[in-house]
Amino acid sequence: MATISLDKVRKVYAGGVEAVKGVSIDIADGEFIVLVGPSGCGKSTLLRMIAGLEEISDGEIRIGDRVVNRVEPADRDIAMVFQNYALYPHMTVYNNLAYGLKNRGEPKDEIDKRVKEAARILEIGDFLDRKPRQLSGGQRQRVAMGRAIVRKPAAFLFDEPLSNLDAKLRVQMRIEIKRLQETLGTTSVYVTHDQLEAMTLAHRLVVLNHGRIEQIGTPLEVYEKPASTFVAGFIGSPAMNLIPVKAKDGRLHLESGEGLDAPDGFGAEHALLGVRPEDLQVDADGAENADALSLRMKVIAVEPVGAESYVHGRVAGVVDDVVVRVPAKAEFSAGAELNLKASRDRLHVFDAANGGRLNG
Amino acid sequence: MQTKRITFNNRWLPYLLVAPQLAITLVFFIWPASQALYQSVLREDAFGLSSEFVWFENFETLFDDPLYLSSFKVTLVFSAGTTLLSMGAALLLAVMADRVIRGSTFYKTFLIWPYAVAPAVAGVLWWFMFNPTIGILAYTMRQLGYDWNHTLNANDALLLIIIAAAWKQVSYNFLFFLAGLQAIPRSLIEAAAIDGAGPQKRFWTIVFPLLSPTAFFLMVVNIVYSFFETFAIVHATTAGGPGQATSILVYKVWRDGFVSLDLGGSAAQSVILMLIVISLTVVQFRFIERRVEY
Numbered sequence: 138m139a140t141i142s143l144d145k146v147r148k149v150y151a152g153g154v155e156a157v158k159g160v161s162i163d164i165a166d167g168e169f170i171v172l173v174g175p176s177g178c179g180k181s182t183l184l185r186m187i188a189g190l191e192e193i194s195d196g197e198i199r200i201g202d203r204v205v206n207r208v209e210p211a212d213r214d215i216a217m218v219f220q221n222y223a224l225y226p227h228m229t230v231y232n233n234l235a236y237g238l239k240n241r242g243e244p245k246d247e248i249d250k251r252v253k254e255a256a257r258i259l260e261i262g263d264f265l266d267r268k269p270r271q272l273s274g275g276q277r278q279r280v281a282m283g284r285a286i287v288r289k290p291a292a293f294l295f296d297e298p299l300s301n302l303d304a305k306l307r308v309q310m311r312i313e314i315k316r317l318q319e320t321l322g323t324t325s326v327y328v329t330h331d332q333l334e335a336m337t338l339a340h341r342l343v344v345l346n347h348g349r350i351e352q353i354g355t356p357l358e359v360y361e362k363p364a365s366t367f368v369a370g371f372i373g374s375p376a377m378n379l380i381p382v383k384a385k386d387g388r389l390h391l392e393s394g395e396g397l398d399a400p401d402g403f404g405a406e407h408a409l410l411g412v413r414p415e416d417l418q419v420d421a422d423g424a425e426n427a428d429a430l431s432l433r434m435k436v437i438a439v440e441p442v443g444a445e446s447y448v449h450g451r452v453a454g455v456v457d458d459v460v461v462r463v464p465a466k467a468e469f470s471a472g473a474e475l476n477l478k479a480s481r482d483r484l485h486v487f488d489a490a491n492g493g494r495l496n497g
Numbered sequence: 498m499q500t501k502r503i504t505f506n507n508r509w510l511p512y513l514l515v516a517p518q519l520a521i522t523l524v525f526f527i528w529p530a531s532q533a534l535y536q537s538v539l540r541e542d543a544f545g546l547s548s549e550f551v552w553f554e555n556f557e558t559l560f561d562d563p564l565y566l567s568s569f570k571v572t573l574v575f576s577a578g579t580t581l582l583s584m585g586a587a588l589l590l591a592v593m594a595d596r597v598i599r600g601s602t603f604y605k606t607f608l609i610w611p612y613a614v615a616p617a618v619a620g621v622l623w624w625f626m627f628n629p630t631i632g633i634l635a636y637t638m639r640q641l642g643y644d645w646n647h648t649l650n651a652n653d654a655l656l657l658i659i660i661a662a663a664w665k666q667v668s669y670n671f672l673f674f675l676a677g678l679q680a681i682p683r684s685l686i687e688a689a690a691i692d693g694a695g696p697q698k699r700f701w702t703i704v705f706p707l708l709s710p711t712a713f714f715l716m717v718v719n720i721v722y723s724f725f726e727t728f729a730i731v732h733a734t735t736a737g738g739p740g741q742a743t744s745i746l747v748y749k750v751w752r753d754g755f756v757s758l759d760l761g762g763s764a765a766q767s768v769i770l771m772l773i774v775i776s777l778t779v780v781q782f783r784f785i786e787r788r789v790e791y
């Protein structure tokens with residue numbers, strides 16, 4: 138059990154690549170933190186610095202109240218689950234779990250007790266005599282988890298542990314990881330590029346972009362109030378629609394001419410109006426309303442996903458397709474013209490120049 | 498996996514295609530081998546004027562000959578020494594190279610060098626360096642208080658051919674070890690580091706066991722090499738001497754046959770060598786078939 142705190146942590150690789158550009162996070166004891174961001178944004182680098190597998194170029198990392206910048210991985214009291222599981226191929230499952238305990242000189246019967254206990258929790262007791270190659274992907278994943286929990290470390294570090302599993306198993310293991318973390322209450326840092334995984338697992342999300350933190354917050358905070366257009370586009374699927382607007386006389390004008398009242402204290406001239414696909418309603422009469430956003434969209438495709446459908450279409454003055462979430466029963470065909478409405482309190486306003494959020 | 502079946506239109510074409518390979522095998526292997534077998538049961542006088550069929554008498558003489566038995570022993574020591582030295586040095590170099598390079602080919606190219614050197618040249622090279630009168634290494638050792646003289650001292654001579662033979666083989670072993678090391682995922686080493694294993698422990702409990710299939714394969718290759726491909730090295734450095742101290746089996750075959758003109762005895766020796774190479778090949782093939790997979 139421990140807190141982890143990162144203070145202006147930077148990483149510059151030997152080639153000069155600055156993978157992490159000054160990141161500060163305070164992780165509470167027992168908290169489940171998910172680092173999320175697109176591939177190459179520096180998630181793994183950050184995690185590996187916490188683990189001690191990469192040197193810290195600048196800044197400070199503390200685990201508990203100890204600065205660990207110069208502490209060997211073995212002495213940081215952490216356990217890590219790797220993307221490829223990194224099981225020792227020549228050892229049985231039992232020995233894979235026991236290896237870390239043996240290296241620390243635990244007595245034999247204590248090792249046996251802890252390995253059996255971990256095996257019971259993860260339901261891998263039947264495979265203890267097998268080699269990793271004789272296990273399925275899901276079973277290997279469990280062994281990797283077992284190797285982490287058997288040592289009862291102060292923190293778990295996960296680097297995309299589910300990305301080698303098929304979709305169904307991924308959902309199942311995601312739930313198990315969440316349950317396990319809740320039961321054990323061990324501080325965890327989890328890296329993923331999958332926003333859904335991030336949303337479902339995290340107590341708090343850390344959204345990273347190009348080595349910088351875009352936003353830290355609970356999944357709902359991040360979803361409801363994305364701090365930037367980057368976060369808005371990354372969290373949520375389908376992504377938030379971003380519509381360019383111009384401010385004039387206290388109103389925001391779309392390029393197609395429609396407009397609505399600007400939010401209080403709005404200063405910028407060019408802005409992006411964000412609206413989530415589920416916040417757009419198809420409106421039959423199309424009457425304009427000063428307090429709501431209205432759009433006219435020409436349908437180009439309908440994507441049924443079962444419980445609902447995503448309607449893609451074009452809106453004058455918007456480069457990207459606008460997407461609307463509709464009930465599966467609703468029938469629209471390509472070429473149809475739709476009137477869309479979104480209530481004002483569901484709108485997000487971003488600065489067009491730097492992508493920062495403008496409304497509260 | 499299924500082998501693809503190819504049908505030829507002309508029924509003679511396939512035979513024509515394998516003919517060169519067959520001819521080479523026939524002329525350079527089957528024919529000499531059968532000659533050796535045939536000669537090993539004959540006794541011929543030194544001038545090759547008459548020969549008489551003697552059954553296995555040549556083999557009996559051979560195993561009663563203390564010189565032959567001692568040559569066997571020398572060969573075993575030489576082979577074990579060469580294999581251990583060349584594999585040990587190669588593993589050490591590979592571990593160091595793996596740590597530094599990971600991908601850069603410069604050192605690799607550099608270290609492959611000795612393999613391209615002809616055995617006789619390798620022999621001469623080391624002969625010069627260890628030469629008691631002009632050799633730099635012999636000189637250095639004398640400065641350090643050891644009077645190196647492989648022309649008089651049997652142990653020095655044996656050590657010399659071991660070093661020369663091992664040196665030539667190091668690069669070959671190095672390449673295999675390096676490839677083996679680079680095939681071990683970095684994350685395994687990192688996992689072991691987090692699991693509390695220091696560098697030494699990681700090497701002996703993770704890296705070395707994962708390299709052992711490679712090591713076993715190399716061991717067979719190196720034994721075969723030291724038994725059969727070191728004639729030129731011995732010839733160029735010690736010529737089997739002093740006395741018969743470095744007269745390994747292949748060297749003795751040649752000397753007894755072509756210098757002492759004991760064709761029957763020499764043929765019997767080559768038949769025995771043939772049996773050894775066949776059994777080593779069997780071991781190697783069985784191993785490759787059942788290659789340890791993780």
Ligand SMILES: Nc1ncnc2c1ncn2[C@@H]1O[C@H](COP(=O)(O)OP(=O)(O)O)[C@@H](O)[C@H]1O
Binds near residue numbers: 150155174177178
């Ligand atoms: N060992 C390394 N040497 C140099 N650059 C690296 C190294 N590892 C990662 N990088 C670079 O650092 C950046 C972040 O990488 P990484 O942390 O692996 O991203 P993520 O895990 O978010 O996909 C990338 O631009 C990547 O190319």
Ligand SMILES: [Mg+2]
Binds near residue numbers: 180181182
């Ligand atoms: Mg990564």
